[in-house]
Amino acid sequence: MSIIDSTPAAPKAAPSREIKWLRRQGRVGRGALGLAVMVPLVSACLTVTQAYWLAMILHRAIVDQVPAASQVPAITALGGMILARAVLAWIGEAAGIRAAEDVKQAVRRQLFADLMRRGPDWMRQRASGELASQILDQVEALDGYFARFVPAMIAAGLVPVAFAVVLMPVDLVVGLLLLLTAPLIPVFMALAGWGAEAASRQHLTALARLSGLFADRIRGLVVLKLFGRAEDEIARVRGASDEFAVRTLAVLRIAFLSSAVLEFFAALGVAGVALYVGLTYLDMIDLRGSALGLQAGLFCLLMAPEVYLPLRTLAAHYHDRANAKAAVANIEAAFGALPEAAPSPATSAPVGARLAGRRALAVAAVDLTVETPERGTILSSATFEIGAGETVALLGPSGIGKSTLIEVLARLRGHSGRVEIDGIALDAIEEGALRRKVAVLGQRPRLFHGTIASNIRLGRPHASDREVREAAERACVLDFADRLPEGLDTPVGERGSGLSGGEAQRVALARIFLRDPGLILLDEPTAHLDAETEARVVQAILAFAWGRSLLVATHSMAVAEQMGRICVIDGAGQIVPFEAAAALELDGAA
Amino acid sequence: MRLLFSLYRARAAGLLLALALSCLTLVAGVALFGVSGWFLTGAALAVSAMSFDLFAPSAMVRGFSFLRIASRYGERLAGHATTFKILSDIRVRVFSRLIPLVPFKAAAHRTGDFVARLTADVEALDMMFLQLVAPVATAILGAVGLGLFLGFVLPDALVAALVGFALTALLLPILIVLAGRRSGAETVRTAAELRVAVLDGIDGHADLVTLGATREAIEAIDRATASVRTARLRQSWRIACGPAFVVLGAGATLIATLWAGLGTLEAGGVSGPLLVAALLAVTAIFEVAGSILRGAGRLGATSAAARRVQALVDTEPTIRDRADPVALPATGPVRFENIGFSYGRDRSILAGLDLDIGFGERIAIIGESGSGKSTLLALLLRLADADQGRIRIGGVDIRDVRQADLHAHVALLSQDAPVFIGTIRDNLRIADPAADDAALFQALERARLAEFVRGLPQGLGTWLGESGQTLSAGQARRLCLARTLLSPAKVVLLDEPTAGLDRPTEAAFLADLLAVTAGRTVVLATHAALPEGAVDTVYRLENGALRRNG
The missing domain is CATH 1.20.1560.10 (ABC transporter type 1, transmembrane domain)
Incomplete structure (x- = not known):
């Protein structure tokens, strides 16, 4: 063969x-x-x-x-x-x-x-x-x-x-x-x-x-x-x-x-x-x-x-x-x-610690340092906490590292220092348990090929049509979906074509409303929204977050004021209480 | 295809040579086999060695052998040499047509995918001649030759042999192309679905991970790859007919020729040796059918590529120079008057924007990403024209001056400014071909990259890009900044010049911005924090209009 x-005689003897x-x-x-x-x-x-x-x-x-x-x-x-x-x-x-x-x-x-x-x-x-x-x-x-x-x-x-x-x-x-x-x-x-x-x-x-x-x-x-x-x-x-x-x-x-x-x-x-x-x-x-x-x-x-x-x-x-x-x-x-055909890639047993069934999960980060290849040092020996059931707003000019912090807490980005969720080191938590108990809304969520409804249902694959519709209503998705001829069954194409950034984000928010997380991490959930819709979305988020822990990164003072506590990432890569940063001119946070 | 044929016309001599050699190769092969059969049969029938002319056939056998070897070599060399010239012609043609067209307004043309696709399309056109045009032309000329030969030797088999050859070598590939076009739709659809599913999985990776839904994504890919396979297998039944029909066509033609030949032989119309020669010649000519079939299999993709490139080449530029352009004043203020601009129907970016920039004034524009800062800069260079309002430099509407003059007057550091394959010196001299090394280092100094370049073993001569030195994002940014600063333009537009720079470097650059741009008008678009006194005026862009900051 x-x-x-x-x-x-072939110049290259070995294949x-x-x-x-x-x-x-x-x-x-x-x-x-x-x-x-x-x-x-x-x-x-x-x-x-x-x-x-x-x-x-x-x-x-x-x-x-x-x-x-x-x-x-x-x-x-x-x-x-x-x-x-x-x-x-x-x-x-x-x-x-x-x-x-x-x-x-x-x-x-x-x-x-x-x-x-x-x-x-x-x-x-x-x-x-x-x-x-x-x-x-x-x-x-x-x-x-x-x-x-x-x-x-x-x-x-x-x-x-x-x-x-x-x-x-x-x-x-x-x-x-x-x-x-x-x-x-x-x-x-x-x-x-x-x-x-x-x-x-x-x-x-x-x-x-x-x-x-x-x-x-x-x-x-x-x-x-x-x-x-x-x-x-x-x-x-x-x-x-x-x-x-x-x-x-x-x-x-x-x-x-x-x-x-x-x-x-x-x-x-x-x-x-x-x-x-x-x-x-x-x-x-x-x-x-x-x-x-x-x-x-x-x-x-x-x-x-x-x-x-x-x-x-x-x-x-x-x-x-x-x-x-x-x-x-x-x-x-x-x-x-x-890649080689793994013998049985799907059956690998879950590794790591499970999270307790408790509803609200606390977060503690100590000596947290994050460096990115693109932007250098983002956080430098920062300390940060969210108590169980607490709602926290995170402010700071764009590019300062709000999204990075959310990615770290969601275990989407490497870091040094110690981060714990519910007292368990973040790295030690079993993947499935982490994903079940921690919900994340990114700044530019991806809408997958399918319909608006099928995208919302990604939050809980077996959710009924009524539950999907209810989640859509709470996330103000129905505001625009009901104006479309096919409603929630409107197809969304490659790269979420047909929906604006703000609309895509509300769809992704509705996904989270179908889940049962103990910690919710939201990255600018109300960007691109008018004041009235923003207010309704924030009310829905707060209602959902009752009895859970919530972190919201935002530029909107109106949103931040609804949270129990406000933190700011400062220019030195520290996370400080808003009051301490009051002297700081918050360019871009208005 | 129009594009290809005009390119072929320009290289007609080389192509004809390749074609002639290709025909010669076929003829020598057919003749070698035919003469061998004739000689062998003749010798078998010869009563004695004395009565048989041995010299002519053995000389022909040897002659055709060497002709075949030499012409095959020449054909391949001539074909490739000309193909390389055409390859260069296509690129130059496409490149020069693109110059007035860029930047494209349609978003589809702005992505990296567009460049990748255009490059692949152009590549697909390269081999069209060798793979399809040459074999088809050879087959047609070969058929003519075979017809002449049979006309003299075995006229009874002429029609059967030519029809059989034409059906197999010319009609069958056409049928395959047509059938492929119809049945290809399902393949294209499933492949597009797979592409979407793969991009969903890659672009949405973070979402899938956080939703714990990677398993579902893998299952979706399993389904998509399975339906691609099913569609391809269904299509394969048709594709597989190609080689089968070549065997069948060649065989049927052989039998038809044999049957006609046996009849003629019986009637005494042809000698045994010539019958064998005719049969073997008919067999040998089918060698060209195989390469036509392979070329036809690729035709679908090639013609799609040709259509896309042709459409691009035929596009009319949207921004043109006036027939009677006016001169642009060397100095003078820049004025934006009531500018409105939108992408598509309802994505209004700028509305009723006014801005006055005195000559030599340095201003900064801040605002959220997406607020229209880059658009504002693009309008000043006529990379797009405003829907409403006008822009004047020194009182002259920029639509009334030559674009080349405008571009010489205004330099832009765009957010996606590229580092080109070439040396550092090449990269910088794009802004000023006459600049000497001292000037280059001065620009690098201002962009805070001079120390790095001095530290490189080959300095300004360091090769960048493919198989050369790679720059970090921050170094690449600074190189582009140095290039912009080197330009002698009177107005300098800097779009996020400090992106990718670490904080201390950014602060240092902004602090001496005034010094390095003395005597020029500067517009700085940024969301970096500006140190006190970095610029003369700061504006905030919000809701499509500007207001003074602070």
Whole structure:
């Protein structure tokens, strides 16, 4: 199976890590892949029969002068073989596609499950579009490797040798000629493979570089235009393209020699067989004991190009391997590691402490320091508390770290120092328990593809329609939903299209109203709302928060005044009572 | 496709050479196989070696072999050389068409996805010639050649062979493309649903974690990948017909030719050797059908890419220069008069905004994110035109001057200013191509990046971007700031210049803003806390209008 990768003549003796990983993934589609691999081998048997049969028909017509009418059964049989090969081609192609689909589906599941296991800190540092592109587009690039390359590779390893052996009883010299070249075939394959791969790698690298430059200049085109430099960059794009072309062509000039080599052997096969057989007929060479019939000679000639056909097919699909390898490398770079099918990822037992069934949960943070890669130190040795059942407002200008504090308390962001919920260290709490008892409303909640109602129901999957509607009413979702023709069943699309930021936030608030948390963390729940709606939303929040603990980050003094206590993050990264900060000019908090 | 064909016209010579070599390769292959069959059969039938002309056929066999090897090599090289030239042409064409179009008003064009898609689309166009155009043209010319040959040797089989070849190599790929277009809809739909589900999971990761709903998200992906697979498998039944029909078409053509040939042979219309030659030639010409089929499989994606690129190239710029532009005064105040601007129907950003900035005055505009600060700066550069009101510089409406003059007069540090692939020197000189290293270091000094650059082994010559030095967000920001400060523009617009800088650096920069921008008009949009006396006047942007702060 690994004739390409393990042949000593190949420049790269050991298959690369990417290829090994690809092979492991191939196990998922084993059934279909096996079929896709078998089909060319069975089809090769038919090819031999078909060539033999055609040579026979021609021999009978030309030498024995059998009338065409009496050849009808033989020609019908020839038609049958062709039909069978067509059916096999169909099966092989369909099986290859199936194998590729099985593998892609499995890899996508693994990658996504892997993402879901990652921490929010890791996710925050990555562009969502890029991660999505790994799961969608890069995985798609594995298609050709399984659908076409693997069957072609195995056929190229077995079929030429088999053909040579089959030809030996017909004519020892032709058979031997091909059998003697047979040990060389892996060398040719390595040559062809090396050439094709080098060509395709060079081509891909050059293209990637060029596309990278092109994308870079387009991304910054506005800046170039404003500085009056855009026209000059045309020359640079042109210059870079030309340079890549020259450099790549220099490599291709050598790499394409491999296709010339393949062509050389294929032509040599045909020409060699034709000349040898022809000269034997003319008695100018006599290497056989017995006379050679036209049928045997034609059979050898018809088979000669077939011996090299699998190699050509392989060369044509070699770029599929290079593409798959590049895709695997991309996935590895984006994910940091290649995911392996975990034995049973779903059944891992919950680890960590559970939170008590108590309703209100207290929060205590001591010596809390948070540094972000984007904004440096946000909190520095801060101390902070929320008593059980207390309602606390958090003020401060935007960018000071209110959202960061909420993310820390929700265990969405790394920190140093000690944070406890209900007396248990935050890190030690079991994930499921934490999520059940701590509700979070982010500043830009995501609305998922579905309806307004299905988004609210995410809070409690088994909630009844009445409960969903009630939650929607309390969060003032009905204010806008009832104006829509489909009400709560209005579809919300990608990136929550159709709803404004404020509306999306109320939907996310309604989610929380369906839950039963002991601690509620809300990040600017009333941003973008008019004063009247804000007042109603705050009343609903306070009613829901009765007997629970609540922290609200806000810019609105009106909201803050409704809470039991007001805190402020100051410029030194400390969390201080509002009274202490009264002297501070609260820019942006008005 | 119009775009592609105009590009092909420009490179006609190279393409024709590649095409000619491709035809030669096919002809040499067909001829080699045909002559071999003719020679072999002729030799078998020869009464004695004396009566058989051995020289001509053996010379032809050798000749066609070497012709085939050489033309195959030449074909690949010539094809790729020309493809590279076209690749460069496409990029230059698209790039120069984009210059008057940017920035796009539609939000869909502002995302990184747009650049990624455009780059991928342009790439998809690159190989169109080698993958589809060349094989199809070769097949057509090959069919003509085969027709001529059969016309002389075996006229009875002419129609059967040509029809069989045309159906297999030309009509079948068209049918596959058409069938793919219809059945592809389901695949496209399920793939789009998968994309949405994946983005939901990634963008909504924090929400899913806090709701404890990651399991549900994984299940949603399982469902979406399963329906993608089902749709693809259903489509695969059609796709798999392609190779099957090539086998069938080649086989049926062979049998039809054989049947016609046997009849002619019996009637004495053709010799045995020539019959074999004709049959083998017909078999050999089908080699081109395989590459056409592979190219046709990619046509769907390629033509979609071509349509998108064509639409972009055909877009008319919304902001144009007047036919008779007036000169822009070198100095003079900037006035915004009753400006109104909105994105779409009901997202009003600015309404009734007035602002006077004296020449050389330094002002700051503060306000919440989303309040319209960046929009205000963009209007002054005509990156968009106001819906209402006018902007004057030195009394001249900016819509009456050439955009190039306006851009030379006003420099902007935008929030998303990029660092380009290239050296630090390249990056800075975008603002002033004539600047010497001393001037570059002066600008870096002002942006507080000079020390870092001096510490680099290659200094200003350090390569940035792909496989080069990477800058932190704060360093990248300061480099862009230095670039803007280097510009000789009289009006400097700074949009959040200190984003990504740590607090002490931010404070230091703002404190000497007045010094580094002496003699220029400055508009600073920020929500950083401004030290006392950093600027002349501070305005707050709220509800679409400005008021003096404090």
